[in-house]
Each structure stands twice: as C-alpha cells, then as structure tokens.
Amino acid sequence: MRAWQVLGPFPAPGRRPFGPPLPPDGGRVQLDGTWKGAAGDIRWTRHESPGALIDFASLFRPSEDVVAYAACWVHSDRGRSATLAVGSDDDCIVWVNRRLVLRSGNRSSLTPGEFIEAIALSAGWNEVLVRVNNLSGPWGFCLELLDPLAREPLSGVRFSATPSQTEPATR
Numbered sequence: 001m002r003a004w005q006v007l008g009p010f011p012a013p014g015r016r017p018f019g020p021p022l023p024p025d026g027g028r029v030q031l032d033g034t035w036k037g038a039a040g041d042i043r044w045t046r047h048e049s050p051g052a053l054i055d056f057a058s059l060f061r062p063s064e065d066v067v068a069y070a071a072c073w074v075h076s077d078r079g080r081s082a083t084l085a086v087g088s089d090d091d092c093i094v095w096v097n098r099r100l101v102l103r104s105g106n107r108s109s110l111t112p113g114e115f116i117e118a119i120a121l122s123a124g125w126n127e128v129l130v131r132v133n134n135l136s137g138p139w140g141f142c143l144e145l146l147d148p149l150a151r152e153p154l155s156g157v158r159f160s161a162t163p164s165q166t167e168p169a170t171r
Contacts, residue, residue, distance in 0.1 A: 001052075001072055001074075001128075001143055001144065001145070001159050002048060002049040002050075002051070002052065003046070003047075003048050003049075003072065003159060003160070003161035004046075004047050004049070004054060004070040004071060004072050004161055005029070005031060005044045005045065005046055005047070005070065005071045005072070005161055005162075006044070006045055006046075006047045006054070006056070006059060006068060006069065006070050006071075007024065007035070007042060007043070007044045007045075007068065007069040007070075007071075008037065008038075008042060008056060008059070008060045008066065008067060008068025008069060009037055009038045009039070009042070009056075009060040009061070009062060009063065009066035009067065009068050010022050010035070010037055010038060010042070010066060010067040010068070011037075011038040011065065011066060011067075012065050012066055012067045012133050012134075013065060018091050018093065018103070018105070018133060019067055019091075019133050022067060022131075023035055024069050024129065024131070025093070025095075025131065026095050026098055026100060026129070027098065028098060028127070029044070029071040029127060029129055029163065031044045031071075031162075031163065038062050038066050039061060039062060044071070046161050046162075047059065047070075047161075048161075052112065052142040052144070053110070053140050053141075053142050054070055054130075054140050054141055054142065054143075055138075055139075055140040056068040056132060056134065056139040056140045056141075057134070057137075057138055057139040057140060060139075063134060063139055064134065064135065064136045065134075065135060065136075066133075066134055066139075067131060067132070067133050067134070068131075068132055068134075068139070069129060069130065069131050069132075070129075070130045070132075070141070071127065071128065071129050071130070072128050072159055072160065072161055073125050073126065073127055073128070073159070073160045073161075073162070073163055074121065074125070074126045074128055074145065074157055074158075074159055074160075075124065075125050075126070075157060075158045075159075075160070076121040076122065076123060076124065076126060076156060076157050077123070077156040077157070078123050078156065079120070079121065079122055079123045080120070080121050080148075080156075081118060081119070081120055081121075081148045082118075082119050082120070082121050082145050082146065082147070082148060082154050083116060083117070083118060083119070083145070083146040083147065083148060083149070083150040083154075084096070084101060084102060084116070084117045084118075084119045084143065084144075084145060084146075085112070085113040085115070085116050085143070085144045085145075085146055085150060086102060086104065086113070086114070086115045086116075086117075086130075086141060086142070086143050086144075087110045087111045087112040087113060087114045087115070087141060087142045088104060088106050088110055088114075088115070088132050088140070088141040088142075089106060089108075089109055089110040089132075089134070089137070089138045089139055089140060089141070090106055090107060090132065090133050090134050090135055090139070091104065091105050091106060091132070091133040092104045092106065092115070092130065092131065092132050092133075092141055093130070093131040094117075094128065094129070094130050094131075094143070095127075095128070095129045096119050096120075096121070096126055096127070096128055097122060097126050097127055098127065098129075101117055101119050102115060102117045107135075109138065110138065110140060110141065110142065112142050112144070113144065113150075116150055118148065121145075121157070125160075125163075127163070128143070130143060145157060
C-alpha cells in the first residue's frame with residue numbers, strides 16, 4: 001500500500017509509550033480538518049511512496065518526540081478475514097473502520113511484517129488509519145494486507161488514497 005493521506009507532526013511530549021490521545025485517534029478521517037501541530041497548523045496531504053515504506057522522517061519536521069498519521073481506503077469485493085502485517089519505527093496503532101486492531105510497541109528498527117494481526121474487512125470500502133509515534137531517529141511504517149494464513153497478498157481488494165474512491169490505487 002503506497003498511496004496514503006498523511007498528517008503530522010503532532011507533538012508527543014514526555015516520551016511516554018504511545019503518547020497522549022490525539023484528535024484523529026480512532027475517529028472518522030476528516031480530510032478537510034486543520035489541527036495544531038508541532039510546528040504550526042497541519043492538514044492531511046496526499047503522499048505516494050516510491051516503495052512500501054511510508055517514511056515520515058523525510059516528510060515531517062520536527063521528527064523527534066512526535067506523532068504522525070496515515071489513512072487509506074481498501075475496497076473488498078466481499079466481507080472477509082484478512083491478515084494485517086505491519087512494521088513500524090517506533091510505536092504503532094492501527095484502526096480499521098474505526099476499530100482498534102493493532103497496538104504495537106517498538107523501540108527497534110522497522111522490520112516489515114513484524115506485527116501480525118487477524119482482521120475483518122467489510123464488503124465495500126474500509127477505512128484504515130495508522131498512527132506512528134517517534135522518539136528519535138528513523139520514523140515510518142509499512143503495511144500489507146495478506147490472506148488469512150499470511151502467505152499471499154490479499155486478492156479481490158483495491159486501494160485508494162481518497163475516501164471518494166474516484167481514483168483507486170494499484171498495489
């Protein structure tokens with residue numbers, strides 16, 4: 001998944017695991033909103049990554065003691081079970097359709113697929129929201145949807161960086 005909406009950075013003072021709750025946490029993604037960020041007002045912007053890594057450190061300043069978000073929409077041809085495979089640097093939280101599905105504490109470097117979680121996709125469009133905290137150093141994540149056995153990329157799905165689904169992205 002390479003096409004996302006991204007939002008950040010928010011300040012995350014205190015170096016607490018996962019940091020304080022922030023306005024986007026677990027709610028409906030509101031692309032037209034504006035929030036107070038670590039260096040002024042911030043808004044959602046579209047980002048196309050050249051690879052699987054969504055590299056927040058290259059997108060946002062400051063990049064220490066901060067939080068950023070990424071959102072995308074996944075269309076499934078039917079309701080189904082799937083596997084969410086995530087790698088992050090540092091802590092990561094993922095919601096699918098506003099339901100918390102993954103909370104992973106990570107203080108080491110990003111390893112793709114390090115955190116695995118069984119999820120359910122509804123038929124039609126599903127909203128995916130990712131939060132990644134960063135204390136220092138590299139900062140980002142990669143996310144993949146796999147079959148229920150976590151062996152193959154999930155078939156019968158398409159991705160979009162916009163909730164209007166007017167421009168589905170390819171894998």
